[in-house]
Amino acid sequence: MSAAGPLRIAIAGACGRMGRMLIEAVQAADDCVLAGALDRKGSPALGSDATAWLGQASGVKITADLAEGLAKAQVLIDFTRPDGTLAHLAECERLGVKMVIGTTGFEPEQKARIGAAAQRIAIMMAPNMSVGVNVVMQLLAQAAKALNQGYDIEIIEAHHRHKVDAPSGTALAMGEVVAKAVGRDLKECAVYGREGVTGARDPSTIGFATVRGGDIVGDHTVLFAGIGERIEITHKSSSRVTYAQGSLRAARFLAGKASGLFDMNDVLGLS
Structure with missing residues (x-):
């Protein structure tokens, strides 16, 4: 005080x-x-x-x-x-x-x-007030710079059934951080849904997947999928x-x- x-x-x-x-x-x-x-x-x-x-x-x-x-x-x-x-x-x-x-x-x-x-x-x-999430944002920027070639980037988020917007603001912020680090414009490279015969994945895109259900407080994972390995940076909120x-x-x-x-x-x- x-x-x-x-x-x-x-x-x-x-x-x-x-x-x-x-x-x-x-x-x-x-x-x-x-x-x-x-x-x-x-x-x-x-x-x-x-x-x-x-x-x-x-x-x-x-x-x-x-x-x-x-x-x-x-x-x-x-x-x-x-x-x-x-x-x-x-x-x-x-x-x-x-x-x-x-x-x-x-x-x-x-x-x-x-x-x-x-x-x-x-x-x-801020789209997310969690101290942990904001530290993760820093880690994502570093990872994306190092993994900017040969790795497909997907962002998966899950929230409770009452959340009204999708993807979450945190997922979008993560996408912005990653896109900036690899020299892309998220507005141009984001893919928000896939259905039917989509063809092979465009390596320049950043994909988003949304889950809604139950009382999930907030889970976010950024997946860097390469050949022979995957790197996942995840934050999960339990409260x-x-x-x-x-x-x-x-x-x-x-x-x-x-x-x-x-x-x-x-x-x-x-x-």
Whole structure:
């Protein structure tokens, strides 16, 4: 805890799986305090205490009123959906609230909107807040540079049945890292599905395979398949705790920033 007091954090999607994990992480952190809890209009939880499900009383009521939910916050952590995140972004700009964005599935023009907002407020945006995943990104860049000839590259990801976008933002980020390392443009070389008589594999492509089922938190594997050997770099999440802890680390990083668009490499000092 600093001399200025604990970092005041608001959580978007407070009633969702990730939102509850974030609230629990904030409650357990000595240097952070829950300052707001947002959920969609019509949620049956509106008006209830944000930590009631933990058997605690935080004094923070879940609300759909953005101005009310953000009034006391320094940072908003948002793992919702693109349209919701952009609505939150506009209010954060107005109030000067910083943002940690873990939402995925943005269109290019939506990413541009976030970039423009970062000229006025500090924003950390990453498709995956896990420290381990971001270390894996560094390993992938090194591997791809060394395996840029004679190896076919495939990215396989698996998530729970409720995930609405595919491939995952993390899988796409892995594809971007690998494509950049081997001098390709992912938009031109990505293959997102195969069916029927596809012909021989084009060695310049990067393939994606998506699995959805059960309660899988998040598994990602990048396969470098050569002749006589395979190299697989895999990260598996068994709990959303890792995303919550990474998000708090990002929020702490933003505390010292006035504006700018950052990613987890900046937070972890890997840039």
